[in-house]
Amino acid sequence: MSHGHDVVDTGPAERTHGLLAEFSTPDALLDASRKCRDAGFTKWDACTPYPIHGLEGAMGIKMTRLPWVVFFMGLTGFTTATLLQIGANGAFGYAFHISGKPLAGWPSMGPVMFELTVLFSALTTLLTMAVFNNLPLFNHPAFKVENFKHVTSHSFFVIVEARDPKFTKAGTADFLKSLGAEKVTTLTEPTKVEIPKILKYVAIIATCAALIPPAIIFRARNTHSENVKIHLIDDMDFQPKFRAQQTTTFFADKSADRLAIPGTVAQGELNLDDHLLKGTVGGKFLNGFPAAIKIDDEAMKRGQKMFNIYCTACHGLAGNGDGMVHQRAIDIQESNWVPPTNLAGETTLKLTDGEIFNAITNGIRNMQPYGGQIVPEDRWKIVLYLRALQKAQPLPAKTADQVNELKGKKVGAN
């Protein structure tokens, strides 16, 4: 460490910004910082090429308030995400039910809550840190000092500003040199350079010009025009077709909609077999299957498959009316719940095959129609399987007792 350098002045006539002291090791800087702190300086700073552990303590810097700002902005992000999602799902207005999920299902909201919390926190950290540190700083008196460029590679600096109450040019320079500074340089305030007038006018004109497009848009949004709308893609706006309920001069009745010619039958829609399609014979629901349904093992299996797909949700696998939907409704004590019919019960046993087919096709009570979902052949096979289910039911308790009683008598007789 060399001593005895004179204070180098960069310009006697200019106002002093402060003093710049150069150190060559981080330890020297830490030591100097501690002494500056203890000497009671307040308007000063240390510059290093990299973070030095313990420097903030040596400089006497208080804990930053940044975490509090970040914390509250993080909460803001969290709240924003929560309200945004509840709002967007329509909890306050038209409800959007998406794949049966609740409107404010917190698990699906979690990722956005997390992301917005992090986003708000991260941006706040960066921006607030910059504001607290007076960044961005485009110019500083130290930039004029040649050696100061080493602050990005290997030199360490202390800057004591002239506005510090303890600052005296000679006294502080001596103090800094006593700390072991390699070199102490006086920093001068940069002379203020006026912005050229022409630039000011350009800026004013540009600002005004920038207001014109939004003004035009605003006007267009709020006034009526007699002019024809501009069609950018003509053949998309004017398509050679008629929409429903449109008029035309081509037909005598001036309607673009045409009725089918009486007696026309669309392909595959002749629908003559009432028994197969409606379950009726001569207008009455009867027992027995239509001729088109071949009763065999395959039909029974198909019926079982269709029954298990469409019917078990409510009626249960055995048709006793205890399907999952029913169980769930009981679990949550759904007040309006009408239990599904026990298909093996008296009511259904009494029905004819045709009536059951009709119930499946058109629905019954609060059961929806399945005619649109299941083809007629499969509906008949469901009836077939249902009949098998009814036969497979365990005996009613009373009958079973009677059977046992009879058995007992037989044993007794022997």
Place this chain on the structure above:
Amino acid sequence: MDAHANTNLTDAKLEGGFGKFALPLMIAGLVCTAAAYIMGNGAGDSQKQFLHSYLTAFLYFLAIGLGGLFFVILQHLVGASWSITVRRIAECVAVSIPVLAVLFIPILLAVINKNDALYMWANPETIAKDHLLQHKSPWLNPNAFAIRAFLYFSIWSVLAFYFHRTSVKQDESGDAEITVKQRTISAPAMILFGFSLTFAAFDFIMSLTPHWYSTIFGIYYFASCAMSFMATLALLSKFVQRCGGLKTAISIEHYHDIGKLLFTFVFFWGYISFSQFMLIWYSNIPEETEFFLHRMEGGWMTVSLVLIFCHFLIPFIGMLSRTSKRSRALLLFWSIWMLVMHYVQMFWLVKHNYDSHHVAFGLLDVLCMLGIGGLFIGNILRVLGGNALVPVKEPRLAKSLAFQNI
């Protein structure tokens, strides 16, 4: 403050080690384990109860051991110098994994004897009746399970021994080459560690419900490992200091960093648990939802809520501020809190398999915890007392002693 701080620690080794704690702890542990084992061979479903309580306690301490191994490998891998003063403690935790390998025998015996009290897939009759398990049986069968368990414990033990032995060797020679070598080994070690832990979590915990699967499960258990170890490290550091060791070596700066990592892994656990739950909740497929659905009924719902609030939200808010990590009292409070929650987490994972309708905590659970814990912690203290408490000739020790947070 500077990099040339005095490294002549006068309290780097304790006279007589931790003998007065280690031996009684291990004896008590052995007695409790034996008592639990005998209770577990009684009538009724006592064996099933014992195996579940035992696995809960076993996974509890295995997590701490694996967390220790992870910590050691990680510090070498990233070339961290701050942690050197607490690294020997972590090495001793990791090197106690072989104790757990021995303690795994009761579980292994049950599986090899095709006893389905714990893992239903261990019983060939169950598999014969179960189409899905038949498909999984090439992986989930007693022999493959035993071979894999042997492999996992071998990997962990060898790695733990390696990092502990070489570190102790450096205490004498002061050879800087050892540090370089450790760092080279740490990269493949981390890969081995990652895979072995993932598959061990699948085998030991996830296969309790063999129809259910979750590909995130490995890292889910890992989150518990890292979290529980950081809490343990804070407590052990404090314990060592109470016994008169490392008074100056472990400063508030080190506690602060341990606190930061504890906080990190508390959040990491929440993040991973939520990821697992959210995906399963959203897709809503019966074979996946069963795991959570059954834990959302009756008393288990209470345990689930305790986990959400006390394992994640409350400690997250509690440990958020810098102050809570730089206060020894607060850090120790949260460490104990998290270690209790770690038990609730293991309990929630394993004991639900024993009784999915009631939350049953009993004497067997206490005995198993005391038993395995006594042996495991006793062994940590035994090993810790045998050598210096820090790697005294590690080239970067001075840097660690002088460490300060920004």
